[in-house]
Amino acid sequence: MSQTLIPTLVFIYCSLVVVLYLRIQRFFFTVFLLVSIFSLIIGVVLLRTFGMYELMQTIESTHTAFWASILGIPSSIWQNHLLIIETVTKEKIILDIGLECSSIFEMTIFSIIVGFCPLWKIEIKVAYIALGLLYIYIINILRILIIVGAVAHFGGEVLFIMHTVVARLFFFCMVMALYYAMLTRDTILFTRKKVRAH
Amino acid sequence: MNEIVLFIVIWLPWVVLIVLIDYFKTSIKVLAVLIHFYKNKVRKPKNKRFLLPFISIVIPAHNEEKGIQRCLNTLIKQKYPQESYEIIIVDDGSRDKTATRVTRWKALHNKKMTVHLETYVVNQGKAHALTLGIEKAKGKYIICLDADVVLAKDALLNSVLYFENNPEIDAATGNIEIAWNHDHELIASIKTKAIPRFLAIGQFFEYTNAYALGRYFQSLNNSIFTLSGAFSMMRKEVFEQVTYPNDTLAEDMDITWQLHMLGKKIGYIHNALVYVDPIISLDELYSQRVRWRQGQLQVSGKYCKEIVKKCPIRGRRLLSFRLFTDHTAGFARLLWIPMILLFIQVDLYSFVTVVYAVLLMYVSYILLEGLRVIGMYAISQSSTKVVIREYFWMLITVPFYRFIAYFFRLSGYLRVYIDGKSAWERTGPIIRFVERGHILKKAMAFGIPLVIISTFAFEHFVIGKY
Numbered sequence: 001m002s003q004t005l006i007p008t009l010v011f012i013y014c015s016l017v018v019v020l021y022l023r024i025q026r027f028f029f030t031v032f033l034l035v036s037i038f039s040l041i042i043g044v045v046l047l048r049t050f051g052m053y054e055l056m057q058t059i060e061s062t063h064t065a066f067w068a069s070i071l072g073i074p075s076s077i078w079q080n081h082l083l084i085i086e087t088v089t090k091e092k093i094i095l096d097i098g099l100e101c102s103s104i105f106e107m108t109i110f111s112i113i114v115g116f117c118p119l120w121k122i123e124i125k126v127a128y129i130a131l132g133l134l135y136i137y138i139i140n141i142l143r144i145l146i147i148v149g150a151v152a153h154f155g156g157e158v159l160f161i162m163h164t165v166v167a168r169l170f171f172f173c174m175v176m177a178l179y180y181a182m183l184t185r186d187t188i189l190f191t192r193k194k195v196r197a198h
Numbered sequence: 199m200n201e202i203v204l205f206i207v208i209w210l211p212w213v214v215l216i217v218l219i220d221y222f223k224t225s226i227k228v229l230a231v232l233i234h235f236y237k238n239k240v241r242k243p244k245n246k247r248f249l250l251p252f253i254s255i256v257i258p259a260h261n262e263e264k265g266i267q268r269c270l271n272t273l274i275k276q277k278y279p280q281e282s283y284e285i286i287i288v289d290d291g292s293r294d295k296t297a298t299r300v301t302r303w304k305a306l307h308n309k310k311m312t313v314h315l316e317t318y319v320v321n322q323g324k325a326h327a328l329t330l331g332i333e334k335a336k337g338k339y340i341i342c343l344d345a346d347v348v349l350a351k352d353a354l355l356n357s358v359l360y361f362e363n364n365p366e367i368d369a370a371t372g373n374i375e376i377a378w379n380h381d382h383e384l385i386a387s388i389k390t391k392a393i394p395r396f397l398a399i400g401q402f403f404e405y406t407n408a409y410a411l412g413r414y415f416q417s418l419n420n421s422i423f424t425l426s427g428a429f430s431m432m433r434k435e436v437f438e439q440v441t442y443p444n445d446t447l448a449e450d451m452d453i454t455w456q457l458h459m460l461g462k463k464i465g466y467i468h469n470a471l472v473y474v475d476p477i478i479s480l481d482e483l484y485s486q487r488v489r490w491r492q493g494q495l496q497v498s499g500k501y502c503k504e505i506v507k508k509c510p511i512r513g514r515r516l517l518s519f520r521l522f523t524d525h526t527a528g529f530a531r532l533l534w535i536p537m538i539l540l541f542i543q544v545d546l547y548s549f550v551t552v553v554y555a556v557l558l559m560y561v562s563y564i565l566l567e568g569l570r571v572i573g574m575y576a577i578s579q580s581s582t583k584v585v586i587r588e589y590f591w592m593l594i595t596v597p598f599y600r601f602i603a604y605f606f607r608l609s610g611y612l613r614v615y616i617d618g619k620s621a622w623e624r625t626g627p628i629i630r631f632v633e634r635g636h637i638l639k640k641a642m643a644f645g646i647p648l649v650i651i652s653t654f655a656f657e658h659f660v661i662g663k664y
Contacts, residue, residue: 191500
């Protein structure tokens with residue numbers, strides 16, 4: 001642990017020095033960008049170190065299997081992240097809920113942007129991050145359910161198109177809707193207040 | 199082989215998304231513009247017989263000694279009869295020789311045409327200057343012009359013909375293009391320097407796309423986002439209902455949105471070419487982009503409720519669509535770029551796969567620029583075509599230029615949250631780094647080796663890769 005802790009602390013310390021210096025010099029966007037990137041590096045590594053990747057993969061696959069069963073698609077979990085589904089032709093198909101499918105990257109990026117965006121007060125940031133993470137988690141399960149549903153009904157041939165295009169597009173649109181609803185909408189209302197006060 | 203399969207499976211969505219969103223949007227735009235352009239070319243509307251009306255040109259000028267004379271000289275060379283237009287210059291508290299230059303020019307040319315010089319002793323802002331000029335104007339149409347632009351010889355005539363032939367149009371914007379052959383001194387100096395040339399060509403393609411395709415397309419569905427501050431034209435009576443505001447940084451966008459809310463029809467005059475000088479320093483470009491974005495947010499905030507209420511479809515298109523692509527997608531994309539590099543770190547993909555993916559993305563954007571250029575080229579005038587042909591090869595640098603502009607754009611948005619004040623001019627990041635050079639050198643001497651060493655230590659101990 002000390003082997004990882006000391007370099008991590010040194011990295012955080014150095015990042016902080018650079019960021020603080022730039023902040024004092026009022027390089028706001030550079031600060032925002034660097035803080036976000038440093039946090040992303042630290043976040044990605046720490047999440048991996050503490051086994052969050054595997055945990056998220058397991059949670060997402062378990063919940064997807066649960067909802068798929070409720071929707072009438074026979075499914076089970078193998079080795080925590082392999083989702084086995086049965087198609088209408090009784091064929092068994094294994095879907096690997098990998099790191100990308102776990103939506104952990106989207107969650108990390110969203111948390112960092114909301115966390116460091118100077119638009120909100122801290123309590124609103126916490127509430128938005130909590131809501132946003134829950135939302136991303138739900139739409140990710142929906143994304144996988146779209147793939148699972150299509151594969152269960154039409155067989156493994158549709159897997160590529162569903163995974164690569166349809167489900168991804170759905171997820172992309174939903175994530176953008178979240179950013180719009182939280183970030184852009186609040187920005188417009190914030191500037192409205194400012195202009196009116198002027 | 200496995201890498202290639204992975205590459206296709208994982209990166210195809212990116213390409214597909216670009217194809218679906220950017221390529222689809224651009225293709226529709228190019229097709230619609232080309233169809234409209236050629237249809238109108240074949241069935242050229244007959245100009246009605248009419249006497250050319252008297253028009254007013256309002257030029258607000260603040261510290262414009264360098265460009266004002268050049269602008270006035272192009273006005274005197276117009277194909278429009280000189281007795282049929284007046285020029286109203288509003289000197290907005292200039293500290294340089296703007297007023298002297300105008301007075302001297304006026305003394306030389308006043309016999310031929312009507313030239314008025316109004317003066318504010320203290321700088322009041324562009325909106326005030328425009329309002330004063332408009333109050334003095336007597337013409338049937340009023341053209342608001344920036345003091346540093348150059349007009350093509352037939353710009354005034356074409357603008358008036360456009361309005362006379364389209365009585366339903368209340369306001370219109372001209373076709374703004376980056377000057378390339380119209381200021382030899384500046385352009386000659388740019389041509390030999392890499393960064394200024396890169397910026398100028400980036401802006402050339404950006405402006406030509408924004409007007410020849412963008413404004414043209416927007417005019418087809420009456421959703422012009424901004425009447426250009428450099429050249430916009432309105433019927434005199436329109437100014438009884440709208441005013442240039444002084445509470446936002448984007449007075450041109452503000453007045454455009456006021457017109458939309460009144461249900462006015464806004465057009466685009468493709469053959470009224472107006473040339474503006476390119477910005478050749480990163481700091482000036484930064485200042486301009488920050489101002490634009492702050493203005494965009496201010497106007498969006500100011501009218502967000504009213505515009506959706508008064509014109510629901512058009513209002514939503516103006517408010518949500520533009521902010522979605524500029525602001526929402528801008529912030530969402532911000533961390534995906536470094537995230538792609540982190541994919542290597544978390545052993546998701548190999549270095550080669552990521553490099554290929556990034557290259558593919560870049561190539562996709564070059565091709566997208568190519569698609570835009572095809573559209574622009576087809577409808578542009580011969581002078582523009584010459585520049586496009588000459589600098590077509592520089593299209594490979596345009597996505598990089600847009601990448602820089604993208605960072606400046608986000609910086610502008612961020613400043614809205616942080617800064618209490620809205621300033622017309624901003625000190626750019628490069629000049630600030632240079633100004634603080636002595637402190638930076640010290641900081642770099644200690645900071646950079648420290649960051650590099652700690653990053654490697656972090657990599658070695660925490661990730662265990664090296």
